[in-house]
Amino acid sequence: MRPLTKAVGIAALILVPIAGMAANQTETNRNATQQWHQGILAGYQSLAAEAGDLSVAAVDYCSAPEQAARETLEQAWLDTFLAWQRVRYVDFGPVENDNLAWQFQFWPDPKNLIAxxxxxxxxxxxxxxxxxxxxxxxxxxxxxxxxxxxxxxxLNASDNALPAEKTCGLLRAVAGHIETNSQQLRDQWQTFRKDYLATEQYRDTTIRAGMAALEILEDRRLAQPMGLRGNGKRSVYAADAWRSGRSLKTMEATIHGLEQSFLPGLTQLLKESEQPQLGPRIENQFKDVLEHFPELHRPMTELLSNDDAFSLLQGFYVDVSQLTTLINDQAAVELGVIRGFNSSDGD
Structure with missing residues (x-):
């Protein structure tokens, strides 16, 4: 019986470290998802607050369409739009209901359906x-x-230019719709907390969301307007927010959003991985990407038409590409996350 007893003892010694490792991994995953949920909630709360100000600004402008009110309205639109950009990467959970993401931002629009x-x-x-x-x-x-x-x-050269009565009606109604959706998204994300934290697959789902956002930023929001994809021709119309000249501001907001609400959970996971050095490298790469601003706070038209300005855009693109590689090809692989189908790909 002694050999059997000895074997059982050895097996127990082996199982204790394995069980401990599993418990540590579970705790690490729990800490990461808690950080993600709280970070995304803060983003949604900011979006809802800004959307409330936007709705008020739309009503105020149409009631008294003076220049100061117009400037307040334009700033409120930008503040709310950038708040959306910071949480735009979240492509799962309540934002999937009723095509909310598309309701916030219909893009791309190659057929000019908006007009x-x-x-x-x-x-x-x-x-x-x-x-x-x-x-x-x-x-x-x-x-x-x-x-x-x-x-x-x-539009602004036509009889329908703001503050025309019908156009103001459309302005107020759309701003109100955004406010309602923002409040709904904030409240539903809070309710979603229990399922999000209790469902293991949301760890990988959240990482994939960050991966997809970087791919879209690199390939569609940057490379396509720059002529690095498709027909090889530079085109401002392939960028989002080209009418207002805020395409680069929206990209900066997306990077900030990923840094603020996605990166903390990712680095938490990487600390406990076999490549803990990846976390600091990714943090530094985020800083390198953001160092291109505020010099890139220019309309995309100017950046695409001037070769000196275009070189700035190229440098930004290279740094975004390096960030995408670090997260999508290294961190995700280290964490065992395989890129899945992205519904925004359109294929």
Missing amino acids: RKASYLLNSEDPISGEVIAESGVAVQGFPMLEYLLYDEP
Whole structure:
């Protein structure tokens, strides 16, 4: 019996470290998801607060359309849009309900549906209301529609330019729709906490969301306008927020959002991995990417048309590419995360 007893003892000694490692991994995953949930919640709370200010600014401007009110409205639109950019990477959970992400930002828009939808609504004899906006589709319901009303040059040279009564009706209704959706998203994310923290797969889902956001930023928001993808021609119309000239501001906000609410959980996981040095390397690469600002706070048109300015954009692209490689090809592999299908790919 002694050999059997000895074998059982050895097995017990082996199992204790394995059980301890599993417990440590579970605790690490729990800490990471708690950080992610809290960071994303803070982002959604900021979005809801800014959206409330935007809705008020739209009403105030249409009531008294003076220059100061117009400037307040434009700043409120930008502040709220950038708040959205900081949480734009979250492509799972409540934001999937009712195509909320698309309601906030219909992009890309290669067929210029936003302009066509606006023209239809503004030239229709039917009044514009919140109910009409809710039924009009995602091209009408979000930040790009407000950007169109504020910054589209042909519109602003027409009889429908703000503060025309019908256009103000559309402005107020869309701003109100964004406010409602922002509050809903904030509240639903809070309710989602229990399932998010209790479901192991959300660890990988969150990492994939960060990965997808970086791929979209590199390939579609940067490379495509720069002519590095597709037909090889530079085109401002491939960028988001091109009408307002804020394409680079939105990219900066996305990077800031990833740094603030995604990176802490990722580095928490990497600390306990076999490559703990990856965490500091990624943190430093985020800093390298953001060091390109504020010099890149310029309209995309200027950056694409001037070779000296374009070189600045190229440097930013290289640093974004390096960040994408560190997270998608190294950190994700180290953590055993395989890139999944991204619904925003459109294929």
